[in-house]
Structures are given as C-alpha cells and as structure tokens.
Amino acid sequence: MENSKFYNTVIKGDYCIGCGICATVEDSPIVMELDSYGKIVPKIKDSFINEKVEAEIEAICPFSNEGPNEDELGQELFGKTNNYVDKLGYIDSTFAGYVIENNYRESGSSGGFGSWIVNYLLQERLVDAVVHIGSRKPTEGDSRVFEYKVSRTLEEVMDGAKSKYYPIEMSGIVKHIAENPGNYVLVGIPCFIKSIRLLARKNAVINERIKFTVGLVCGHLKSxxxxxxxxxxxxxxxxxxxxxxxxxxxxxxxxxxxxxxxxxxxxxxxxxxxxxxxxxMYGTNWGLGFFKYKACDYCDDVTAETADITIGDAWLPQYVSDYQGTNIIIVRNPKFLTILQTAQEIELIHIESLTADDTILSQSSGLFHRREGLEYRLFKKDRKGDWRPKKRVEPRRVLPKKIEKVQDLRMLLAEKSHIAFLNAKEQGDFKVFTEQMGPLVNSYYKLYKKSFLTRVKQKVGRILKNGLNG
Structure with missing residues (x-):
C-alpha cells in the first residue's frame, strides 16, 4: 500500500468517517468493518489498489481532496434558484416548527419532521422507499444495534424515528439501491449526503434512483x-x-x-x-467529544448543505422550554417548500418562518467548533507538515489562548475516550473509564469555566464603558 495516495492520506491519517462509499466502487479492495473501539473503519482485503479504482474511490470520498466541496456541489444542485448563505449553503427558506398530525412529534427526537417528511413522500407516491437508520438484532459476530434499512410502510418508517448517535455505513444499502429499481429518499448526516452526491455524479443508476435526500444537522458522529x-x-x-x-x-x-x-x-x-x-449522566456533554471520529474535527458542514432539506433541533430560547421539541427546517429543493406550505394549510404541521441568522444561531456551538475551531486545527496540522483534507476555511491562529487550549483538550478527550472505554470493557468496570478520563475532563471544565468567565467579564466591561461614555 506504500504507493496508494488514498491509503496514505485518508485511511492512514484516520480521516475516514466510515460511510462505506469507497466500498461501493467496482473492484474496490475495501470492506467496512467494526474495529475494537466500536468505529466502522475501512479494511483493505487486497494489498494493491489499481490506479483506476483508486481514482474512482478518491472522487467519491467526502474527505479526499479530489472531488468538489460542499459549496461547489450546492451550486450545481441549487445555485440556479437559491441564495447562498454561509454555514447553510444554497437555501430557499428556513423555518421552525413541529408536526401536528398523528404522533410524529411524540415519537420523534424533536418536532417530528424527520419521520413525517419521508412518510409524506411515501404516501404521495413521490418515492417507493425510504433509506434510513433502523434497528437490527445484534449477533455474536456483529454487535451493532442499528444499520441502514429500506422502509416501505409507515410502521417501518417509525422504527427509524429519532436520532441515532451511532456508527453506520452505506455500502450494503447502496448495493441494494443499485440492484433494486425504484425511487428512493435517503436520510443521512452531512458527510454521508455529500458522499451520495459525489457518487451520483459518477453513477447514473444511483443518480436516477435517489430522488431526494434529507439531511440531519450533525454535532459529530459517535462510535x-x-x-x-x-x-x-x-x-x-x-x-x-x-x-x-x-x-x-x-x-x-x-x-x-x-x-x-x-x-x-x-x-x-x-x-x-x-x-x-x-x-x-457522565460523558454526555457534547463539547467533551467522547467517542468522536477524528474525521469530524476536519469537517465544516454542520447543516447538511448538499441535502434537499435539512432537519435539526431548534436550540433557541423561544423553543427549548417546550419538552415536546421543535425542529429547524432548511429548505433547498423548492418541492419541499410546496410540501410544507400545503401541509400547513390543512393543519398537518405548524411552521413559522425563521431567519437565516436565527437558524445559524440555533447551532452556534457546533458551527463555532467546525469553523473558527477548525481554522485552528488546520493551522496545527499545517505547522506539523501533516496531510489533512482541504476545507472551506483557511488555517489561522486567531483564537484566544484559552480557547485554543479548549480545542486541544477536545481532541485529546476524543482520542482518549476510545482507549479508556475499551480498557473499562476488558476489565468489566465502568469506574475504570471515569478514572482514566477524569484528569482530562477536570482540566476541560476548569479551562472552559475560565474561558466563559473571561468572556462575561469582557462583555460587562464593554457595557460599563459604553454606559459611562454615554
């Protein structure tokens, strides 16, 4: 594998997100497997990748540098009719809302739109099947409890309701789509939607059969x-x-x-x-990044910018007090605007317009980590002379020192969590995990608290200064 650029960059550098799109190429030597840390990773079944196959793989991998980025894909898909908004892509409209019809809202993670929208497509016969994450029964050889599935009924769709913070891959489901004619809607996180878009540019069958994509706002993928x-x-x-x-x-x-x-x-x-x-509960603070894939720290797409429509949580003050949940909805394909407006008129759903700024604000923490934080991580990689994926932000070192330390700790926490948890499982004692993670977690919270207090003091200082000057 010494001469394989793809292996020496994406795979060896641990920038693979485990989507499995590389394994769909004809004659690909790659298969997707679960490693000892509970991540889905590529395994090379042959020692040689021929140049033609490698070029085809690089063209569809979301973390290689050979295919178009999210802005370029978005312009191809939506640029003729939509306006570009940084961090959201080429958008038609943005909303907040929830589903009134049946029990979608009660059964969903948030406002119920994820399951409702794909079932609407099924009911109206705009698609024949939904490709999404569903439950699977673990076996002795494969302990996963979720996988991509094809659903053709409401009951099957509802089995895939709610967010799944879990590793999944698409090689099997892409093969199913290629071998089974029909119209499909595919639900996925941003990098998975991007890889499907890249594949569709090269594969006429996939391009024809995947009629719609529904993106999910993503913090990061978990093992x-x-x-x-x-x-x-x-x-x-x-x-x-x-x-x-x-x-x-x-x-x-x-x-x-x-x-x-x-x-x-x-x-x-x-x-x-x-x-x-x-x-x-221990370890649930998303900022800690426990069990995060390294690739997630080198991704700049939070809002699934290449999807026809994106669904997420409305983490805004006016919505979080409602325990039933409210979604943000980012429309790019105008067909979905028509669907939403029609459903609103007959009171199947409730939606209200949300500004692009408020939509961005609802995901402010994740976007800061993937933009300003990413600039710093790219700077560190470049300073070391390491290969890393090209991104839509430039490497820069402009963050305050304490925020840099927070970013450094997040990378260490993610890496250490995989190792410490494996140790805990091998010893059959959860306490092993908390003890091994404790020093890093304590350092993170101390630093984060100081950084927050510093920002508060600076803001109070500006208010007092402006007040005195006024």
Whole structure:
C-alpha cells in the first residue's frame, strides 16, 4: 500500500468517517468493518489498489481532496434558484416548527419532521422507499444495534424515528439501491449526503434512483462506545445492550433535557431502563467529544448543505422550554417548500418562518467548533507538515489562548475516550473509564469555566464603558 495516495492520506491519517462509499466502487479492495473501539473503519482485503479504482474511490470520498466541496456541489444542485448563505449553503427558506398530525412529534427526537417528511413522500407516491437508520438484532459476530434499512410502510418508517448517535455505513444499502429499481429518499448526516452526491455524479443508476435526500444537522458522529456508555450507566452492560433510544422525552423538562432508554433481553423478554436528564449522566456533554471520529474535527458542514432539506433541533430560547421539541427546517429543493406550505394549510404541521441568522444561531456551538475551531486545527496540522483534507476555511491562529487550549483538550478527550472505554470493557468496570478520563475532563471544565468567565467579564466591561461614555 506504500504507493496508494488514498491509503496514505485518508485511511492512514484516520480521516475516514466510515460511510462505506469507497466500498461501493467496482473492484474496490475495501470492506467496512467494526474495529475494537466500536468505529466502522475501512479494511483493505487486497494489498494493491489499481490506479483506476483508486481514482474512482478518491472522487467519491467526502474527505479526499479530489472531488468538489460542499459549496461547489450546492451550486450545481441549487445555485440556479437559491441564495447562498454561509454555514447553510444554497437555501430557499428556513423555518421552525413541529408536526401536528398523528404522533410524529411524540415519537420523534424533536418536532417530528424527520419521520413525517419521508412518510409524506411515501404516501404521495413521490418515492417507493425510504433509506434510513433502523434497528437490527445484534449477533455474536456483529454487535451493532442499528444499520441502514429500506422502509416501505409507515410502521417501518417509525422504527427509524429519532436520532441515532451511532456508527453506520452505506455500502450494503447502496448495493441494494443499485440492484433494486425504484425511487428512493435517503436520510443521512452531512458527510454521508455529500458522499451520495459525489457518487451520483459518477453513477447514473444511483443518480436516477435517489430522488431526494434529507439531511440531519450533525454535532459529530459517535462510535458504538457512546451507546454502551449510556446503557452501562442505567445498569445494562455493553455485552447485553440490544437497543437504545437516545432521545427519550421527559415530561416537565425542557427540550434539551431528554433522557435515554436502554434495552436488554433476558429469557426472550425485553427489559428497558430509562434515565433522568442526560445532562446528569457522565460523558454526555457534547463539547467533551467522547467517542468522536477524528474525521469530524476536519469537517465544516454542520447543516447538511448538499441535502434537499435539512432537519435539526431548534436550540433557541423561544423553543427549548417546550419538552415536546421543535425542529429547524432548511429548505433547498423548492418541492419541499410546496410540501410544507400545503401541509400547513390543512393543519398537518405548524411552521413559522425563521431567519437565516436565527437558524445559524440555533447551532452556534457546533458551527463555532467546525469553523473558527477548525481554522485552528488546520493551522496545527499545517505547522506539523501533516496531510489533512482541504476545507472551506483557511488555517489561522486567531483564537484566544484559552480557547485554543479548549480545542486541544477536545481532541485529546476524543482520542482518549476510545482507549479508556475499551480498557473499562476488558476489565468489566465502568469506574475504570471515569478514572482514566477524569484528569482530562477536570482540566476541560476548569479551562472552559475560565474561558466563559473571561468572556462575561469582557462583555460587562464593554457595557460599563459604553454606559459611562454615554
């Protein structure tokens, strides 16, 4: 593999997100496997990649430097009719809202739009099938509890409701689409949607059959360890976990104070255990980045900018107090605007216009990490002379020193969490994980608290100064 550019950059550099698109190329030597840390990673089944196959793989990998970026793809797809907004892509319109019809909102992570929109496409026969994440029964050889599935009924669609913070890959489902004629809608996180768009540019069958894409706002992708960590805290050890609901709505709490429900099977009987608010559980602070893929720290797309429509959480003050949840909706394909307007008129849904600025504000933390934070991470890579993917931001060192240290700690926390959790599983003791992560976690919270207090003091100082000058 010494002469393979793809291997020596994306794979060896650990920039693979595990989407599996590389394994769909004809004669590809790559297969996707679950590693010991619970990440889906590429394995080379042959020692040689011929130049033609390698070029085809690089052209569709979302983290290689050979294909168009999100801006270029967005312009191809939506640029003729839509306006470009930084961080959102080429957009038609933006909304906040929730589903009124049936129990979509109650069954969803937030406002229920993820499941509702794909089921609407099914009901109206705009598609024949939905490609999304659904449950799977773990086996001795494959302990995963979720995978990509094809749904053709409402019941099957609802099995895939709610967010899944879990590793998945698409090689099998892409093969299914290629071998089974029909019109499909595919649901995915930003980098997965990008890889499908890149594949569709090269593969006429995929381009024809995937009629729509629904993007999900993404903080970062987690390894299998995240689900196992949560289950362990409610009394279900990693080897017994058979299912998990990452977003159990809790009556009396805000939309951002959801719980989790983990499930095991004993004597052919399902036993489920629900937590309190996740912010009271260890390791659930998204900023810590436990179990994060390295590739996520080198991605600049939070809002699935190449998707026809994007669904996310409306993390804004006017919405978070409602525990039932509210979505942000970013429309790029005008067909979806028509769908939303029609559904609003007959009171199937409730939507209200949201400015692009407020839409961005609803994801401010994630966007800061993937833009300003990414500039710093790129700077560090370039200073070391390491290869890294080209991004839409330039390498810069403009962050305050304390924020730089926060960024450094986040990378260390993500890397260490995989190792520490494997150690805990091998020893059968969750305490091993918390003890090994403790020093880094304590350093992070001390630093983050200082950084926050510094910003507050600076803001108060500016207010006092302006007041005195006034």
């Amino acid at each position: 299998k360890g995240f689900a196992e960590m949560l289950g362990w805290q409610v009394g279900i050890s990693p080897d017994r976990l058979t299912d998990i609901d990452f977003r159990t709505k809790l009556d009396g709490y805000g939309a951002n104070q959801y719980g989790i429900t983990a499930t095991e099977e004993l004597n052919n009987k399902k036993i489920s255990k629900t937590s309190g608010p996740v912010n009271e």
